[in-house]
Amino acid sequence: MAYEISEYYQKHKGESQWQDGEYTCTRTTMWTGPGCHNGCGVVYYTKNGKVEKVEGDPYNPFNLGKLCMRCLNYVEAASSPERLKWPLKRVGERGENKWERISWDEAYDLIVKEVRRIQSKYGPESIVAMEGTGRNVIWQVPYLCYAGFGSPNFTLGFLSGESCSMPRLVTEAVIQGDFSFGDYSAHFPDRYDNPTWKVPGVILIWGQNAIISNPDSSLGHWIVECMKRGSKLIVVDPMLTWLAAKADYWLQVRPGTDAALAMAMNDVIIKEDLYDHDFVEKWTVGFDEFAERVATMPAERAAEITWVPKDIIEGAARLFAKADGAATTWGVSVDMAVAGVSAAHAITGLWSITGNLDKPGGQSIIQYAYDLGMAYDYGLEILSEEVKAKRIGNELPLKQTGYGATAHSDTLLKQIENGGNPYPIKMFWFQSTNPIANMGAEAPRIYKAIKSTEFNVVVDLFMTPTAVACADLVLPCAMSSERWSNRNWWMPLAGIRKVAEYEEAKSDEQLILELGKRLNPEMFPWKDDKEWNDWIIKEQGSKAGITYDQLNDMIYSYDHFEYYRYEKGLLRRDGLPGFNTLSGKVELKIGLFESWGLDPLPWYQEPPESPYSTPELFKKYPLILTTGHRSWEFFHSEHRQLKLNREFHPDPLIKINPETAAKYGIKEGDWVWVENYRGRFKQKVKFEELHPLVVNAEHGWWFPEMEGAEPTLFGVFDSNSNNLTTMCQNGPTGYGAPYKNQLCKIYKVTEENSKILPSEQVTKLGGFNYVYK
Amino acid sequence: MSTNNERYGLLIDYDFCTGCHTCETACKVEHKLTHGQWGIKLSQDGPRKLENGRYEFTYVPIPTSLCDLCEDLVKAGKFPTCVAHCQADVMSYGLVKDLAKKMAAKPKMVLFAPK
Numbered sequence: 001m002a003y004e005i006s007e008y009y010q011k012h013k014g015e016s017q018w019q020d021g022e023y024t025c026t027r028t029t030m031w032t033g034p035g036c037h038n039g040c041g042v043v044y045y046t047k048n049g050k051v052e053k054v055e056g057d058p059y060n061p062f063n064l065g066k067l068c069m070r071c072l073n074y075v076e077a078a079s080s081p082e083r084l085k086w087p088l089k090r091v092g093e094r095g096e097n098k099w100e101r102i103s104w105d106e107a108y109d110l111i112v113k114e115v116r117r118i119q120s121k122y123g124p125e126s127i128v129a130m131e132g133t134g135r136n137v138i139w140q141v142p143y144l145c146y147a148g149f150g151s152p153n154f155t156l157g158f159l160s161g162e163s164c165s166m167p168r169l170v171t172e173a174v175i176q177g178d179f180s181f182g183d184y185s186a187h188f189p190d191r192y193d194n195p196t197w198k199v200p201g202v203i204l205i206w207g208q209n210a211i212i213s214n215p216d217s218s219l220g221h222w223i224v225e226c227m228k229r230g231s232k233l234i235v236v237d238p239m240l241t242w243l244a245a246k247a248d249y250w251l252q253v254r255p256g257t258d259a260a261l262a263m264a265m266n267d268v269i270i271k272e273d274l275y276d277h278d279f280v281e282k283w284t285v286g287f288d289e290f291a292e293r294v295a296t297m298p299a300e301r302a303a304e305i306t307w308v309p310k311d312i313i314e315g316a317a318r319l320f321a322k323a324d325g326a327a328t329t330w331g332v333s334v335d336m337a338v339a340g341v342s343a344a345h346a347i348t349g350l351w352s353i354t355g356n357l358d359k360p361g362g363q364s365i366i367q368y369a370y371d372l373g374m375a376y377d378y379g380l381e382i383l384s385e386e387v388k389a390k391r392i393g394n395e396l397p398l399k400q401t402g403y404g405a406t407a408h409s410d411t412l413l414k415q416i417e418n419g420g421n422p423y424p425i426k427m428f429w430f431q432s433t434n435p436i437a438n439m440g441a442e443a444p445r446i447y448k449a450i451k452s453t454e455f456n457v458v459v460d461l462f463m464t465p466t467a468v469a470c471a472d473l474v475l476p477c478a479m480s481s482e483r484w485s486n487r488n489w490w491m492p493l494a495g496i497r498k499v500a501e502y503e504e505a506k507s508d509e510q511l512i513l514e515l516g517k518r519l520n521p522e523m524f525p526w527k528d529d530k531e532w533n534d535w536i537i538k539e540q541g542s543k544a545g546i547t548y549d550q551l552n553d554m555i556y557s558y559d560h561f562e563y564y565r566y567e568k569g570l571l572r573r574d575g576l577p578g579f580n581t582l583s584g585k586v587e588l589k590i591g592l593f594e595s596w597g598l599d600p601l602p603w604y605q606e607p608p609e610s611p612y613s614t615p616e617l618f619k620k621y622p623l624i625l626t627t628g629h630r631s632w633e634f635f636h637s638e639h640r641q642l643k644l645n646r647e648f649h650p651d652p653l654i655k656i657n658p659e660t661a662a663k664y665g666i667k668e669g670d671w672v673w674v675e676n677y678r679g680r681f682k683q684k685v686k687f688e689e690l691h692p693l694v695v696n697a698e699h700g701w702w703f704p705e706m707e708g709a710e711p712t713l714f715g716v717f718d719s720n721s722n723n724l725t726t727m728c729q730n731g732p733t734g735y736g737a738p739y740k741n742q743l744c745k746i747y748k749v750t751e752e753n754s755k756i757l758p759s760e761q762v763t764k765l766g767g768f769n770y771v772y773k
Numbered sequence: 774m775s776t777n778n779e780r781y782g783l784l785i786d787y788d789f790c791t792g793c794h795t796c797e798t799a800c801k802v803e804h805k806l807t808h809g810q811w812g813i814k815l816s817q818d819g820p821r822k823l824e825n826g827r828y829e830f831t832y833v834p835i836p837t838s839l840c841d842l843c844e845d846l847v848k849a850g851k852f853p854t855c856v857a858h859c860q861a862d863v864m865s866y867g868l869v870k871d872l873a874k875k876m877a878a879k880p881k882m883v884l885f886a887p888k
């Protein structure tokens with residue numbers, strides 16, 4: 001079935017705005033919030049400055065006219081009576097959820113006063129700015145942190161080991177010099193019809209339910225389109241997902257052992273001489289050492305470690321190596337282990353030694369369109385070397401050498417807990433992040449930390465548990481349709497057009513600009529958010545040769561893309577053939593790691609808590625807990641207040657194998673407590689085809705319908721899987737954390753064992769009674 | 774009663790329906806259906822292991838008696854919203870007789886003519 005375009009849209013082809021009866025229709029891009037990482041093309045139907053309907057834009061090659069559940073229900077989100085409408089100042093104690101309405105000017109004055117006080121008393125580095133998952137706040141908040149506050153401490157909402165994408169991205173950066181993505185024709189405006197593109201022979205989906213999750217670079221359903229065109233699947237997942245059920249090989253891996261599995265697959269390919277000799281000889285370094293290292297993880301050994309049978313490891317490796325084009329899609333599961341960087345290293349090895357890099361239907365090296373990729377380092381250069389050196393976690397070699405601009409969340413937490421050594425943390429700026437509801441591992445510990453400062457600001461769409469717990473000031477943020485912005489991550493470059501207004505909500509750009517002008521006017525010279533966007537498109541994205549207005553009229557713009565750029569000298573700044581690494585080659589043995597005293601080859605390490613590393617603990621907590629998998633209805637802690645999304649998914653779900661449930665006398669639909677020595681949480685049981693020793697709990701749950709004030713705090717700790725995860729157990733690079741591999745036990749919720757709920761336990765009774773190391 | 778020749782329907786390739794709930798949502802939003810009401814509803818079979826070691830895991834969305842084949846949208850020259858937004862692009866709208874021809878060409882298809 002081809003992607004057809006209806007008569008109606010054919011009639012409006014080429015128009016970015018038209019009138020339809022009483023509606024104004026606008027084609028533009030959606031890029032949260034709410035929503036997800038992707039930037040789907042939309043058509044907004046507006047009347048009197050309000051969005052009344054949203055449709056997918058059939059002419060946008062990214063989503064080809066389709067919107068998923070979250071954007072289809074955008075109108076409910078944007079017009080929700082629970083949205084924050086104007087700035088709110090705390091009047092009661094923190095946690096009491098009592099506020100008074102103030103004006104934006106009063107809010108800015110208060111912030112400037114507090115920032116000045118903290119800067120002069122403790123130094124600007126005492127201010128920490130954070131955001132949640134990087135979407136349409138990706139460049140604005142870092143800029144505020146560096147240029148506005150003068151602090152080097154921009155970080156990602158207490159994300160332990162920065163284990164969402166960062167381990168994969170930095171590993172790719174040091175090995176092959178660029179990021180790469182499974183090739184589903186994303187970089188061509190004519191998509192599947194592009195004559196140079198080829199359907200991948202095999203798609204390896206590693207630790208991701210791609211059709212549900214929302215990575216930056218692709219829409220999961222592109223994989224389905226490739227399946228229709230013949231792609232086979234290999235799926236690595238502890239749970240039988242729809243994709244896994246359709247796969248030629250399903251590798252039901254034990255959570256946290258991905259590095260061992262990937263090493264073994266490399267070993268099979270090398271031992272059976274299935275690798276691409278030509279590519280390896282010409283374009284890689286360190287192959288022999290790499291081969292020697294992965295040989296320490298033969299399939300037999302990996303089978304014991306990973307619980308994936310040997311013949312399945314071998315079969316999958318063979319299928320991958322022999323495919324005519326092998327594309328890989330990977331998810332945060334790869335990052336979320338102490339050995340995350342090593343797993344990423346070995347998986348990068350798979351596509352490298354089989355010559356699948358930068359080839360049609362393989363692994364595309366996708367750069368940002370027109371080199372315009374605004375990220376966490378936007379504005380970092382403004383800071384002096386002296387201030388930059390104060391960045392928390394700066395001692396980590398990857399940070400020092402520029403691979404990652406963020407401050408290190410685990411180190412930040414320790415610094416707060418050790419009483420502020422080497423310097424105290426006095427202010428948090430949270431913009432679109434809700435770290436006690438998700439993202440921060442060990443939520444109760446994060447809760448204490450965010451309460452410890454003198455002044456906190458939360459910018460968000462709704463009142464969140466984080467805001468009630470610790471904010472002194474809460475600012476309302478505009479949603480996607482209410483802002484002038486742009487999406488410059490990967491391809492294409494796209495405009496985001498303002499078509500609506502909501503009360504006093506302001507876009508991230510607008511409020512940061514207005515505040516920035518008061519804090520450090522020199523660094524915020526733009527008149528307004530539109531002018532800032534225009535400057536970005538014209539200066540940073542000068543290669544595109546267009547203005548911001550033109551971009552909005554064009555809606556999106558694709559940069560030129562071609563394959564085999566390493567052969568043509570198109571990847572390196574010096575114009576020589578090869579990859580953008582020091583050696584110019586794919587570094588199977590990572591030169592930079594070696595020079596920093598880190599292991600330059602892949603390695604395997606048991607999760608810190610596991611049946612094998614802590615057998616005594618395993619007796620007490622005989623199940624492996626994996627968390628954080630995605631659902632259609634929600635994006636992290638978003639969307640819980642939306643009736644439609646909740647109708648599909650009213651309760652937090654823990655997925656359990658029916659056999660396991662039977663063993664514990666549990667039926668589908670029962671509520672269970674999930675517990676380890678750090679704490680407990682409750683969720684409702686859903687049966688799934690999972691390994692009998694693995695349970696899979698959802699993250700991000702809070703209950704906007706519950707009481708906001710403490711001790712209830714929207715029930716944020718009651719069903720919070722991060723009561724059981726842990727901070728500060730990272731890999732040697734500082735990246736990677738065991739979010740998805742903890743031990744737990746489960747038992748049925750009864751009235752008897754539920755007299756004190758976790759939210760009360762944490763907010764009122766001092767937390768669970770364990771002491772962290 | 775319209776004749777078979779002019780009846781319209783929905784053809785669904787359930788080989789590739791991923792169970793994403795988009796058709797259900799699109800329909801609910803378009804027709805402002807209240808909690809508990811559906812113009813189309815997903816049903817699921819499996820996952821179940823087959824003797825050959827593979828799995829049966831199938832979703833099929835079933836139009837309900839509330840489905841009006843998006844009369845208003847179609848009149849305006851658009852596709853029914855479930856068809857337009859189906860993430861896996863497995864839904865087609867058209868004349869039953871044309872859809873039946875498409876159906877003949879590929880297994881695992883189901884044709885609904887709700888009215």
Ligand code: SF4
Pocket residue numbers: 030031034035036037038039040063066067068069070071072214
């Ligand atoms: S939420 Fe769905 S429709 Fe919206 S941008 Fe993300 S993938 Fe696209």
Ligand code: SF4
Pocket residue numbers: 796799800801803812813836837839840841842843853854855856
């Ligand atoms: S055709 Fe329209 S009314 Fe019928 S199920 Fe699809 S969206 Fe609902």
Ligand code: SF4
Pocket residue numbers: 785789790791792793794795796797815832834858859860861862863864
């Ligand atoms: S929208 Fe399409 S893929 Fe999704 S559930 Fe409906 S028919 Fe299936």
